[in-house]
Amino acid sequence: MNDWISFCGETSRPDVTRACLALDTSARLEFATSADGLRRAVFESAPGELGVIVGPAPDGVSDVNLAAALAHDGNARRVVLATAGVSGSLRSRAARAGVDLVVDFEELGEGPCAEAGRSAADGGPCTLPAAVPLPTSSSRSEGTAPEGSAAPVLVFCSGRGGVGKTSIVAAAAAQATLWGLRVVALDLDLSCGNLYSCFGLTGGFDLARHGVPGEGGTDATRGVCVGGAPSLRVLGPCERPETAELAMPHVGGLLERLSHECDLVLVDTSTTFTDAVAQAAQRSDRLVLVTDTRPGAAAALARMAGLAVRLGVARTRIARLENRTSPRSRMDFALGRAEVGLEAARAFRTFEGGAEVSDLLSSGDALDLAEAGSAFSDSVACVLAQLLAELGRLPPAEGAQQALEADAPGRHRGLLGRLREAR
Ligand SMILES: Nc1ncnc2c1ncn2[C@@H]1O[C@H](COP(=O)(O)OP(=O)(O)OP(=O)(O)O)[C@@H](O)[C@H]1O
Ligand SMILES: [Mg+2]
Incomplete structure (x- = not known):
């Protein structure tokens, strides 16, 4: 239960890795090379097998839209949107789309994030102050809306x-x-x-x-x-x-x-x-x-x-x-x-x-x-x-x-x- 997959721009990979480790100290994280590749990998995985972190994406791909699509697909264990400068409206948009968590790189900051990173390195427990849980009632991946209950x-x-x-x-x-x-x-x-x-x-x-x-x-x-x-x-x-x-x-x-x-x-x-x-x-x-x-x-x-x-x-x-x-x-x-x-x-x-x-x-x-x-x-x-x-x-x-x-x-x-x- 600690396999994660992400898609983001090359330069954001270190931040996404930090966020991932902060969420899951024993995370095994892989990066997809395209948004399509990410969705395909999650689609082809067993339900709940992969956690997903969508980071700041290269031009032409909206990270929140991609995270929303993955939440909608419903196969991921957890869908996390990790980016910088998270606004209130982004949080509420992500919540409405069924995204489980929004992580703000900036709020991770040096202190808590470094702490999380050290904890991860030590294999010890870590907390993630910047990760604000969203209302999950609409999250399909958690099974609150059983597959098949929603109208086409x-x-x-x-x-x-x-x-x-x-x-x-x-x-x-x-x-x-x-x-x-x-x-x-x-x-x-x-x-x-x-x-x-x-x-x-x-x-x-x-x-x-x-x-x-x-x-x-x-x-x-x-x-x-x-x-x-x-x-x-x-x-x-x-x-x-x-x-x-x-x-x-x-x-x-x-x-x-x-x-x-x-x-x-x-x-x-x-x-x-x-x-x-x-x-x-x-x-x-x-x-x-x-x-x-x-x-x-x-x-x-x-x-x-x-x-x-x-x-x-x-x-x-x-x-x-x-x-x-x-x-x-x-x-x-x-x-x-x-x-x-x-x-x-x-x-x-x-x-x-x-x-x-x-x-x-x-x-x-x-x-x-x-x-x-x-x-x-x-x-x-x-x-x-x-x-x-x-x-x-x-x-x-x-x-x-x-x-x-x-x-x-x-x-x-x-x-x-x-x-x-x-x-
Ligand atoms: N298969 C069809 N047979 C005959 N007339 C049609 C057919 N499909 C559409 N029309 C007619 O073509 C016109 C344009 O159709 P409609 O308004 O449904 O297109 P639309 O894609 O919704 O247009 P818009 O982009 O402006 O909203 C209408 O007068 C409609 O009655
Ligand atoms: Mg029309």
Whole structure:
């Protein structure tokens, strides 16, 4: 129980080593050479085998995001973030992300740290005054939230606008509701999102109020219920675009709570990769990168895939989805080619649904769109069923099973229905 692994910049290794020894006098510490390598090593280790220390990372890698991702993966014995100049907001962000401990190099100082170092060298006991334990209720690695108890979080992102994220999230949320799931549709296009309008609502729950004392911060998980579908709730965006910043820091914690209060969380995002989107990506069980068929899709996909991996999202959790394709065309596997880095990712398609899609969604009839069936909504149902099945969360509803079986997404339900009727 004293194997540790770390990733940090070369120059921080001595500090990370000191912090590690201060935590565990008999620690055996190894350094991974990349953030990806660290996550892979922890992922492939036995649960609880490795303690992890994330130190100040080289350019392009956020140490707190990486630590959060490792906490989320849930395989590490303990996830520690060790860095210099720890602020209160970093501590609370790390706590919300399930990081077990934040160690401040500066607070280790000469005295206690040297003491800890000497104690370690002597094999004697040591204390770590600078290590402030965080509330661990959200830490999965300690088993407080048993594996399998949290609802799947599916996050839909894209490298450019108008590819269909909102339409897909709305159709998927409606479909999952029809399958009997309690669904939360979360709009993280905090300034300009319009997911609520797909359900005929005049607004979602204003996320800027979440976390603002005295203004319903504790009630954010309520959301706004969709008329006619009380098990579907819509949260976000922010009522006033300028208040989006207020909501950003709370997204990780909000997602954590939501995932324990419903059966499925579907997240729509902005094209701009904000801090809120980054937190959602890291918390996601599946990060679905959406493209459409317009030229430039590969470049947008490559940008998003690279960013997601740099944020510490495991490639195994990334899927790609090509929207507005034709049932007659073949999947463009070249989109996931090696330089994009998604050649092993699950690839899905949703089909062009014509003007009916925007007509129904803009008039707030997402539920009707799902219920009536169409090339588009059937293909969304099929993708959703496959994602849920992969996560072991496909509901027993007959429609969900059928959607899974129709594994060539987008085979028109009308056609399937007619075939079934003919049997
Ligand atoms: N498969 C589809 N078939 C037909 N129309 C579609 C399809 N997907 C999306 N659309 C339409 O394309 C338009 C843009 O879609 P949508 O708003 O969902 O994209 P978005 O990625 O959320 O955009 P933004 O980045 O601006 O938020 C909408 O009018 C929508 O109805
Ligand atoms: Mg949108």
